[in-house]
Amino acid sequence: MSTAIPYTVEIRPDTGLNNVKIGIWLFLASEVMLFGALFASYILLRIGAPTWPEQSSILNVPLATLNTVVLITSSVTMVMAWASLVRGQLGRFRLYMGGTVLLGLVFLVVKYFEYTAKFHHDLFPSTSTFLAIYFTLTGLHGLHVLGGMAVNAWYIGPGSKLWRIDRQQFTNRVETAGLFWHFVDLVWIFLFPVLYLL
Amino acid sequence: MDERHHAHPELGFWRKYVFSTDHKVIGIQYGVTGLCFLFFGFCLMMMMRWQLAFPEKPLPLIGGLFAAMPGGVMTPEFYNSLGAMHGTIMVFLGVVPLAVGGFGNYVVPLQIGAPDMAFPRLNMASYWAFFLGGVTMLASFFVPGGAAQSGWTSYPPLADIASTGQTWWLVGMVFLITSSLLGAINFITTIIQLRAPGMTFWRMPFFVWAQFVTAFLLLLAFPPLEGAAAMQLMDRVAGTSFFLPEGLVVSGQVIEATGGGSPILWQHLFWFLAHPEVYVLILPALGIIAEVIANNTRKPLWGYRSLVWSVLGIGFLSFIVWAHHMFLTGMGTAMNAFFQTTTMIISIPSVIILTALILSLWGGSIRFNTPMLFALAFLPMFGIGGLTGLPLGLSAADIHLHDTYYVIGHFHYVVAPGTLFGLMAGIYYWYPKATGRHLNETLGKIHFWISLACMNGVFLPMLYQGMAGMQRRLWDGGASYEHAQGVLDLHKLISFSAWGLAIGQLPFIVNFFLSLRRGKVASSNAWDATTLEWAAPSPPPHGNFPTEPAAYRGPYEYSAPGAAGGFAPQWQPEPETPSAAPGAEPAAQPAG
Numbered sequence: 001m002s003t004a005i006p007y008t009v010e011i012r013p014d015t016g017l018n019n020v021k022i023g024i025w026l027f028l029a030s031e032v033m034l035f036g037a038l039f040a041s042y043i044l045l046r047i048g049a050p051t052w053p054e055q056s057s058i059l060n061v062p063l064a065t066l067n068t069v070v071l072i073t074s075s076v077t078m079v080m081a082w083a084s085l086v087r088g089q090l091g092r093f094r095l096y097m098g099g100t101v102l103l104g105l106v107f108l109v110v111k112y113f114e115y116t117a118k119f120h121h122d123l124f125p126s127t128s129t130f131l132a133i134y135f136t137l138t139g140l141h142g143l144h145v146l147g148g149m150a151v152n153a154w155y156i157g158p159g160s161k162l163w164r165i166d167r168q169q170f171t172n173r174v175e176t177a178g179l180f181w182h183f184v185d186l187v188w189i190f191l192f193p194v195l196y197l198l
Numbered sequence: 199m200d201e202r203h204h205a206h207p208e209l210g211f212w213r214k215y216v217f218s219t220d221h222k223v224i225g226i227q228y229g230v231t232g233l234c235f236l237f238f239g240f241c242l243m244m245m246m247r248w249q250l251a252f253p254e255k256p257l258p259l260i261g262g263l264f265a266a267m268p269g270g271v272m273t274p275e276f277y278n279s280l281g282a283m284h285g286t287i288m289v290f291l292g293v294v295p296l297a298v299g300g301f302g303n304y305v306v307p308l309q310i311g312a313p314d315m316a317f318p319r320l321n322m323a324s325y326w327a328f329f330l331g332g333v334t335m336l337a338s339f340f341v342p343g344g345a346a347q348s349g350w351t352s353y354p355p356l357a358d359i360a361s362t363g364q365t366w367w368l369v370g371m372v373f374l375i376t377s378s379l380l381g382a383i384n385f386i387t388t389i390i391q392l393r394a395p396g397m398t399f400w401r402m403p404f405f406v407w408a409q410f411v412t413a414f415l416l417l418l419a420f421p422p423l424e425g426a427a428a429m430q431l432m433d434r435v436a437g438t439s440f441f442l443p444e445g446l447v448v449s450g451q452v453i454e455a456t457g458g459g460s461p462i463l464w465q466h467l468f469w470f471l472a473h474p475e476v477y478v479l480i481l482p483a484l485g486i487i488a489e490v491i492a493n494n495t496r497k498p499l500w501g502y503r504s505l506v507w508s509v510l511g512i513g514f515l516s517f518i519v520w521a522h523h524m525f526l527t528g529m530g531t532a533m534n535a536f537f538q539t540t541t542m543i544i545s546i547p548s549v550i551i552l553t554a555l556i557l558s559l560w561g562g563s564i565r566f567n568t569p570m571l572f573a574l575a576f577l578p579m580f581g582i583g584g585l586t587g588l589p590l591g592l593s594a595a596d597i598h599l600h601d602t603y604y605v606i607g608h609f610h611y612v613v614a615p616g617t618l619f620g621l622m623a624g625i626y627y628w629y630p631k632a633t634g635r636h637l638n639e640t641l642g643k644i645h646f647w648i649s650l651a652c653m654n655g656v657f658l659p660m661l662y663q664g665m666a667g668m669q670r671r672l673w674d675g676g677a678s679y680e681h682a683q684g685v686l687d688l689h690k691l692i693s694f695s696a697w698g699l700a701i702g703q704l705p706f707i708v709n710f711f712l713s714l715r716r717g718k719v720a721s722s723n724a725w726d727a728t729t730l731e732w733a734a735p736s737p738p739p740h741g742n743f744p745t746e747p748a749a750y751r752g753p754y755e756y757s758a759p760g761a762a763g764g765f766a767p768q769w770q771p772e773p774e775t776p777s778a779a780p781g782a783e784p785a786a787q788p789a790g
Contacts, residue, residue, distance in 0.1 A: 005314060007391050019316040019391050026383045030421050037422035037467055041429065041440070044463050126437030129458040133440070136432055 009169045024176045028183050031144075035187050038140065042133045042194065053130050056196060058123065060114055064196045067110050068188065074103035075185045078152075078178045085171040090163055093174070097156050100181065104149040111142055134195055141191060144184045151177050219318035220740055224325050225304030226632065232296030235332060236618075237703075239287035242280045244696055249277055250675040251693035266344055274673040278347040279363070281671055283335070285350030286367065289479065290374050291332050293617060297482035298378075298416070299328065301624050302385060302409045304632065308731035308738065309403050311394025311747040311769075316387040324380035331373030338366035349671060351468060354441035354461045358433045359448060365434050368427045375424045378416045385413035394730070396749035400506075401768070403729045403753040404499065407506050408485030411513035412478050419474035419517065426467035433459070440464075462527055469520040477516045479613055480580075481509065483620025484551060487573045490623045491555055493727045494570040495562025496764065498754035501554035508547035508554075515544040525593040526600050534593040541591035548584055552577065563757075568642030572623035575650050576616060583612030586661060601671075604664025607657045615653040622649075622706075629710075630724035634736045635717030641709040648702030655695025659688040726765060729753050733769040 006012075007019050015022075046052055077099040084092035118124070118131075125135040155174055162170040209218075218224060248257050249272040256262075261270025266279070307315055315321050338345040343361025346352065357364050389410045393402070429440040437455065441464045444457030492499045499505065521529060521537040556577055564570065586608040589595035599605065622645075629637050663685040668676040675689050676682035723732040730749065734742050747769045751758075755766035 005316060005318070005392070008316075012391050015390060017391070019387050022387045022390060023317060023320075023383050026386055026417060027379075030379050030382075030417050033418050034421035034425050037425035037470070038429075040422075041425070041463055041467065044466075045440070045458070045460060048460055049458055124437070125432060126439070126456060128456055129439060132429075132432060132436075132438035132456075135436075136429060136438070136440075140428065 009166065009172060018172065020172055020176050024179050028179065031183060031187075035137075035140075035190075038133070038137050039190065039194065042137070045129050045133060049129060053128060055130065055134075055198060058130070059134070059196050060117070061196050063110055063114055064192055067107050068192050070103050070107050070110070071185045071188050074100045074107070075182050077103065078181045082171065082174050082178050085163075085167070085174055088167070090160070094156050094160070097152055097174075101149050101152050101156070104145055104152070107145055108142060108149075111138065137191055137195065141184070141187055144187070148177070148181050148184050152181065217322060219314075219322050221303045221307050221315045221318065221321060222632070222738060222742075224321050225300050225302075227325050228295045228303060228328070229300030231329065231332065232292050232294075232300055235287050236292035236296065238336075239284050239292055240700065240703075242284040242287070244700060245272070246277060246280045246284065247689075247693035247696045248272070249673065250689045253674055253677060272673070275347060276344065277673040278349075278671070279339070279345045282346045282349050282352075282367075283339070286346070287335065288613075289350065289475065290371070291328075291335060293479050293613065293621070294378070294475075295328055296621055297617065298385075298409065298412060298478065299325065299381060301482055301486065301621070301628070302381075302412070305628060305731055306385065306406055306409050307388060307392065308631075308734055308742055309406050309729050310389060310392060310397050311730045311743065311749065312388060312392035313741045313743070315384045316391055317384050320380050321384055324377045324384070327373050327377035327380065331370045331377060334366055334370035334373060338363045338370065341366060351472070352430065352464075353468075354430065354433070354459075354464050355443070355446055355448075357430060357464075358441055359453065365431065368431050368434070371427050372424060375420045375427075378420055382413040382417040382420075385409055386417065389413075394747050394749060397730070397768075398749075400503075401749050401752050403485075404488040404502065404505050404509075405482075405485035405729075407509055408481040408488075411509050412481045414513055415474040415478050415481075415516060419471045422467050423471035426464055429467075430464065462524070462529075465524050465527060466521070469523045470517075473520040473523065474516045476609070476612070477512055479617050481512070483576070483617040483624075484509070484555075486620045486624040486627070487555060487576050488558075489727075489729065490569045490573040490627050491558050492754045492756065493627075493725050494565040494567065494573070495559055496565070496756045497558070497562050498752070498756060499554065500557040500560070501550075502752070502754070504550055505554050508550040511547040512544060512551075515540060515547070519544055522591050522593075522596075525596045538591060538593045542588075545584065545588065545591070552581060552584065567626075568637070568639055568646060569623040569627040571643065571646045572619045572626065575646070576619045576623070579611060579615035579619060579653070583608060583610075583616050586611060598667075599664060601669055602664035603660040603668045603670055606670050607660035607664055610657045610660070614657065615650065619649075622646075625710075627725065628731075629713070629717075630720030631731055631734075631736050631738070633714055633717070634720055635713050635715075636720050636724065637713045637717060638709050641705040645702060645706040645709070648705075649699060652695045652699035652702055656692050656699065659685075659692050663688055723767070726763070728755055728765055728767045730768050733767065 005019065009018055011018050077096045081093050081096035081100060084090075084096055115135075123131055125132045155177060159173070160170070162173070215223065245257065248255075254271050256270030257267065257272065258270075261267055264270075264276070266273060266276040303315065303321065307313070335345075341362045343363055345363040346357075346360065346367035348357040348360050348364060352364065352367065389402075389406060393399075429438070432438040433440050433442060439455045439457050439459040441461050442453070442455045442457055442459045443461060446453050446455065446457065488499055488505065519537060519541045521533060522541045525534055525537075559574075586604070590599055590605060590608060626637050626642055629635070663676075663682070666682060666685045667679070668682040668685055669679070675686065677686060720736050722734060722736050724736060725732070730747055733747055735744075748771075749768045750771050751766060751768055753768055755761065755768070757764055758766045
């Protein structure tokens with residue numbers, strides 16, 4: 001006998017929330033601590049270093065600027081995807097979510113070219129502390145982009161079966177994925193100036 | 199209420215007992231796996247104690263089985279592996295899975311009147327992530343160079359350049375951290391969202407509050423260690439120098455690395471987790487002790503509100519004391535002063551909690567059953583553990599005591615006759631709920647008294663050895679230091695006590711298995727208790743409660759005036775008949 005868990009979709013009156021919303025915000029809190037620790041390490045390492053390379057001359061600022069635009073746009077398409085579901089438009093949802101996944105792919109492809117260009121010039125994580133933290137921070141971020149893309153793609157495909165069973169729950173799940181995607185975008189908003197512009 | 203119920207064919211063996219999403223099954227999985235790892239970690243320690251008591255003598259009977267012990271004699275490298283893995287396994291694979299994954303998963307949904315955790319499949323995922331982490335850690339013993347050898351603390355530069363086992367340790371930690379994060383999300387959401395009608399926050403059992411705070415500690419403190427582990431992995435695998443300083447010389451040669459890294463950075467990131475981690479180790483046990491004491495004194499806990507505010511205070515403060523583990527790193531007097539101050543402050547809520555538990559005994563009608571014996575012994579043992587922490591928290595005294603056996607004595611008092619006694623109390627207390635049978639009282643009492651005596655035999659002398667200046671993590675037990683000569687003899691006493699402690703666990707192991715079939719049958723309310731888990735059948739079915747329960751009063755209404763049977767369980771509504779005397783309080787209502 002499977003017992004349905006209350007407040008998975010519907011809102012609990014005294015907290016004003018459903019379970020999934022709390023869950024994703026808690027997860028994001030832990031992610032803030034994760035990236036926060038790496039940013040704090042960056043600060044500590046840079047302050048403690050006798051010399052530090054000129055970051056903007058090593059890294060490709062125009063490409064990263066492009067990537068910033070790409071990610072911000074993908075957050076917009078993500079919201080449009082969720083809004084389409086709220087309006088009951090599954091087709092529109094697939095379009096916008098597809099756009100989000102595509103933009104995520106563009107981001108990763110750009111990063112691929114960035115990384116390979118670095119390696120081609122013998123610039124590896126082991127070359128300097130700056131490059132070490134650069135590759136670690138952007139690499140971890142990139143993995144999060146990849147994970148988000150996988151979830152989003154699943155919601156376009158097999159995951160969308162839930163639309164026929166429980167529209168509200170499917171919409172909530174996409175909203176949750178959206179929150180994660182916005183977070184990934186937000187981390188990049190911090191990464192970009194700290195690593196590329198300072 | 200979500201009306202969608204799944205059509206439910208009978209689950210096969212694998213879905214019911216192995217890949218289950220039922221919090222009770224997962225709780226038992228965590229509990230049993232955790233107990234197995236506790237046993238394994240204990241075995242590692244018993245081997246170390248042989249080397250310390252009888253240095254460089256071949257280990258009898260089994261010494262020849264170990265490739266790392268040529269002629270049955272322990273090498274320093276193997277000793278260091280045993281030490282590092284003993285700590286890692288006990289903390290991350292033993293105590294936390296048992297205390298949080300085991301007791302938390304099993305009891306919390308029942309105590310708040312929920313049918314399961316908020317995210318049952320996530321719960322299952324968190325167990326298997328833990329399992330994979332455990333397998334990784336065990337497998338690391340068999341890689342070239344053996345398991346991690348740089349302490350459970352994995353300090354660079356040593357950990358950066360150590361053998362392959364350290365990389366396995368780091369990967370294992372990533373699995374374990376993932377498991378804890380998933381679990382923490384589940385606990386917090388469950389406690390906020392799935393409390394039954396009438397179960398307000400201030401009517402929750404203290405055990406639930408303790409698990410609530412513990413979950414926040416895990417959620418927010420673990421990620422920095424995950425980041426640090428990623429960086430140490432980069433150092434080891436990708437040649438970075440996050441933690442390697444410039445010009446590091448190893449065995450007379452400058453190592454090939456860019457340098458520019460900071461070993462202290464690792465320490466900050468590690469202890470940012472590891473200090474809240476020790477509160478993760480103690481809080482669930484404090485929660486269990488509170489339940490057992492209230493139940494076996496037949497009176498409400500003294501100072502329930504103080505207990506709750508204190509545990510919340512501990513949770514918050516635990517994030518700002520970490521560098522008291524780093525007083526000797528040369529951080530500077532300002533840093534030392536700050537962390538010393540916060541460390542002194544955090545002792546206040548801890549003492550409030552211990553005091554409230556002790557005061558709860560006053561005027562009680564005490565039942566000296568096995569869970570209560572463990573709970574009573576916990577109080578002075580945790581007291582010793584806490585008090586011995588004070589000189590360590592004062593940076594001046596810590597100059598003398600840091601990295602000595604005094605530290606080992608201090609933290610083991612808190613974790614061993616502290617937390618482990620709490621967990622034992624919990625096992626004896628909730629075994630009837632999970633199995634429908636009582637554990638045997640005679641075997642329980644034998645288990646208790648031997649454990650109490652031997653634990654003190656192990657850890658009390660260590661405090662003395664440490665004050666004499668004997669350093670920790672030494673394969674020869676300090677024999678090459680002149681100032682340690684006077685206390686070397688104590689190694690034998692400690693080792694025999696440790697082996698005696700192992701023998702003392704046999705009655706428990708036998709009891710645990712025999713009572714499954716032959717224990718005294720337990721009713722659903724085996725201890726005449728008041729909290730909601732005792733309203734469910736023993737063991738509870740899938741979904742826990744035949745009808746949705748409600749909470750009508752606080753969690754510890756023992757010996758409440760006019761209560762039928764001498765106690766008023768949380769789930770029992772007030773009687774319908776107007777029997778209240780004039781001027782009496784109105785009948786309790788489920789709130790909200």
